[in-house]
Amino acid sequence: MIKMVSQIIDPWGSTLIEDYNKLIKDFHLDVFDVNLFPEPNRIMRRNVVFSGIGLKKIADAIKNKKPFYVLSGIMPSGEKIHFGNKMVVEMMSYFQKQGAETYILVADLEAHATRGISLEEARNRALKFHIPAYIALGLDPKKTNFYFQSDNVKVMNAAYTYSKKVTQAQFEALYGNADPTRIFAALTQVADILYPQFEKRMPGIIPVGPDQCPHILLTRDVVNKMKKEGFHPPSGIFHRYTPALDGHFKMSKSRPHTMIELPEDPKSACKKIKRAVSGGRETLEEHRKHGADVERDMTFELLKQHLIEDDKELDNIYNEYASGEMTTGELKKIGCEKMTGFMEMFEKEVEKARKKVDKLKFIT
Amino acid sequence: MIKMVSQIIDPWGSTLIEDYNKLIKDFHLDVFDVNLFPEPNRIMRRNVVFSGIGLKKIADAIKNKKPFYVLSGIMPSGEKIHFGNKMVVEMMSYFQKQGAETYILVADLEAHATRGISLEEARNRALKFHIPAYIALGLDPKKTNFYFQSDNVKVMNAAYTYSKKVTQAQFEALYGNADPTRIFAALTQVADILYPQFEKRMPGIIPVGPDQCPHILLTRDVVNKMKKEGFHPPSGIFHRYTPALDGHFKMSKSRPHTMIELPEDPKSACKKIKRAVSGGRETLEEHRKHGADVERDMTFELLKQHLIEDDKELDNIYNEYASGEMTTGELKKIGCEKMTGFMEMFEKEVEKARKKVDKLKFIT
Numbered sequence: 001m002i003k004m005v006s007q008i009i010d011p012w013g014s015t016l017i018e019d020y021n022k023l024i025k026d027f028h029l030d031v032f033d034v035n036l037f038p039e040p041n042r043i044m045r046r047n048v049v050f051s052g053i054g055l056k057k058i059a060d061a062i063k064n065k066k067p068f069y070v071l072s073g074i075m076p077s078g079e080k081i082h083f084g085n086k087m088v089v090e091m092m093s094y095f096q097k098q099g100a101e102t103y104i105l106v107a108d109l110e111a112h113a114t115r116g117i118s119l120e121e122a123r124n125r126a127l128k129f130h131i132p133a134y135i136a137l138g139l140d141p142k143k144t145n146f147y148f149q150s151d152n153v154k155v156m157n158a159a160y161t162y163s164k165k166v167t168q169a170q171f172e173a174l175y176g177n178a179d180p181t182r183i184f185a186a187l188t189q190v191a192d193i194l195y196p197q198f199e200k201r202m203p204g205i206i207p208v209g210p211d212q213c214p215h216i217l218l219t220r221d222v223v224n225k226m227k228k229e230g231f232h233p234p235s236g237i238f239h240r241y242t243p244a245l246d247g248h249f250k251m252s253k254s255r256p257h258t259m260i261e262l263p264e265d266p267k268s269a270c271k272k273i274k275r276a277v278s279g280g281r282e283t284l285e286e287h288r289k290h291g292a293d294v295e296r297d298m299t300f301e302l303l304k305q306h307l308i309e310d311d312k313e314l315d316n317i318y319n320e321y322a323s324g325e326m327t328t329g330e331l332k333k334i335g336c337e338k339m340t341g342f343m344e345m346f347e348k349e350v351e352k353a354r355k356k357v358d359k360l361k362f363i364t
Numbered sequence: 365m366i367k368m369v370s371q372i373i374d375p376w377g378s379t380l381i382e383d384y385n386k387l388i389k390d391f392h393l394d395v396f397d398v399n400l401f402p403e404p405n406r407i408m409r410r411n412v413v414f415s416g417i418g419l420k421k422i423a424d425a426i427k428n429k430k431p432f433y434v435l436s437g438i439m440p441s442g443e444k445i446h447f448g449n450k451m452v453v454e455m456m457s458y459f460q461k462q463g464a465e466t467y468i469l470v471a472d473l474e475a476h477a478t479r480g481i482s483l484e485e486a487r488n489r490a491l492k493f494h495i496p497a498y499i500a501l502g503l504d505p506k507k508t509n510f511y512f513q514s515d516n517v518k519v520m521n522a523a524y525t526y527s528k529k530v531t532q533a534q535f536e537a538l539y540g541n542a543d544p545t546r547i548f549a550a551l552t553q554v555a556d557i558l559y560p561q562f563e564k565r566m567p568g569i570i571p572v573g574p575d576q577c578p579h580i581l582l583t584r585d586v587v588n589k590m591k592k593e594g595f596h597p598p599s600g601i602f603h604r605y606t607p608a609l610d611g612h613f614k615m616s617k618s619r620p621h622t623m624i625e626l627p628e629d630p631k632s633a634c635k636k637i638k639r640a641v642s643g644g645r646e647t648l649e650e651h652r653k654h655g656a657d658v659e660r661d662m663t664f665e666l667l668k669q670h671l672i673e674d675d676k677e678l679d680n681i682y683n684e685y686a687s688g689e690m691t692t693g694e695l696k697k698i699g700c701e702k703m704t705g706f707m708e709m710f711e712k713e714v715e716k717a718r719k720k721v722d723k724l725k726f727i728t
Contacts, residue, residue: 161476
């Protein structure tokens with residue numbers, strides 16, 4: 001019988017399952033139910049999206065064709081993005097297709113304050129790369145409202161106001177400290193998250209990785225403390241990290257040979273895939289006999305999370321590899337081909353999107 | 365020999381002298397030297413202005429006719445101001461006449477966040493009362509640049525940026541906590557204080573009561589941490605509080621019968637003066653014999669700090685009262701007359717100034 005990828009257990013081993021479960025437990029999150037939403041996308045179907053909060057509200061809005069919004073931010077530091085950003089865009093694109101009003105803010109103030117990039121440089125980078133990259137990955141620019149934090153005095157004013165709703169102790173519990181920049185960044189994010197509701201109260205969904213979860217919770221708490229304002233507490237939908245190629249929890253720039261960025265030269269990416277942790281056995285003989293330990297294989301994980309859209313195609317690879325019919329070398333070859341195809345597509349689409357930037361709707 | 369009021373020792377008794385001296389010592393402030401500036405005004409001559417930081421820089425700018433600025437904020441909560449505000453305006457007016465570029469910001473965001481007043485209400489109050497009151501007290505509206513915090517995105521953006529220059533520990537040392545609203549308010553004030561230098565670096569002076577001293581120190585610290593930005597660390601000039609009529613350190617709304625606000629019905633003000641702590645003796649006989657204990661007398665303090673401009677007139681009253689020639693009743697009568705004259709003038713001038721508000725220069 002063909003095994004379905006959606007039934008594959010968590011590929012990071014029990015420790016990491018525990019990490020995600022701990023998050024769900026600590027923050028009282030919901031376990032993600034793939035049946036809640038119509039036509040789930042690749043990462044929803046494959047359990048990469050693992051959790052959420054307030055999802056029923058969004059499912060109802062979709063079902064009843066009521067207004068809702070999806071929002072995310074771009075941090076325009078550096079000149080690359082990563083697979084985590086790709087997942088955010090895929091989730092935004094999903095909700096955009098389901099009818100969500102779409103907002104992208106450029107966190108130029110945060111980039112300036114925390115990374116020392118000038119506001120001008122941050123703006124240039126966002127226009128030249130980050131926004132085109134988001135469009136290349138599936139965001140419909142015609143249906144998206146963009147703004148720069150530094151242009152949006154309403155957001156900054158609201159952040160100041162919301163500061164009264166949060167205590168130092170609460171910050172320390174959520175973030176481990178009450179560092180001044182942390183407070184500015186977090187409260188500005190709270191204001192960003194609620195900004196689409198300033199004119200019109202409606203549910204909203206924020207797709208994020210686990211590290212951004214506290215911002216959603218903080219915003220929900222601020223909303224609860226301003227009951228008579230009538231804001232909808234924002235919903236959150238959380239995806240796992242794309243693991244590093246050495247099997248580590250999360251790709252990190254501190255271990256560049258285990259991380260693939262967007263864009264990356266396909267040759268370099270393929271070289272990294274060659275050295276990635278595999279599920280192959282010690283000898284070919286053993287491999288043929290026992291089959292691969294697919295859950296350990298980071299190349300397969302890349303295919304599953306990012307590089308193969310078609311479930312059947314992925315299932316076939318899974319079964320061939322798990323049975324030992326496909327070798328690790330063959331799997332890595334597929335990984336390299338798919339990665340090359342993806343990077344070529346990505347660079348071409350970024351180039352195309354760059355030409356559309358002049359026509360975007362910027363809120364000022 | 366006639367005793368000069370400027371030589372009178374601190375009227376709040378030794379404990380309070382110690383409080384001000386402690387402030388000077390703790391924060392490494394300079395003791396105010398009345399000879400530093402040309403044509404010192406009433407509160408400078410009478411040692412009500414008691415301390416400062418970076419004053420030499422301002423004295424040099426005046427002497428060499430170099431650009432410098434004076435800045436203060438209006439908190440548009442309530443519909444009254446107090447004698448502390450009056451002193452701030454007198455100091456601003458002094459430096460304005462000495463050639464300072466003058467900035468007044470309306471802290472509508474702070475009023476909104478900390479006092480729950482809507483931004484619209486805060487704006488209305490500032491336009492209808494606080495700004496006219498400042499003009500009534502001596503600010504030249506034609507030479508003053510006004511702005512509302514909520515209009516000034518540059519200030520909010522700068523506040524966010526400066527947050528990186530201050531640690532949680534530093535906030536806790538200066539303010540006793542790292543409360544989120546405190547952090548927003550303090551860093552917004554830092555940005556306000558530096559705002560006149562955004563376009564042109566120049567020395568600036570901020571006249572404040574002792575409670576605002578930490579903001580000046582914080583700003584100087586932020587400037588020091590951004591050396592290559594080339595900001596001048598702001599100078600501060602500090603005045604004592606107007607004591608409450610019961611002799612308490614500072615007037616406070618929590619003890620309304622010991623506080624006179626601006627405006628206040630002269631009848632009500634006179635009633636409070638009648639009940640104020642006096643320097644008179646137990647019996648008329650003793651009073652004639654020993655003279656009044658002028659330093660204890662809160663009516664005299666009001667005359668000295670606020671109600672008598674002419675030094676000779678004040679010296680005469682001092683001598684007559686100290687010698688026992690003038691009774692407490694007679695002194696309080698003078699106090700009441702002067703207060704009535706002041707309040708009538710104030711209300712008339714506010715009314716006149718209100719008509720000029722449309723023509724003010726607001727930065728947006």
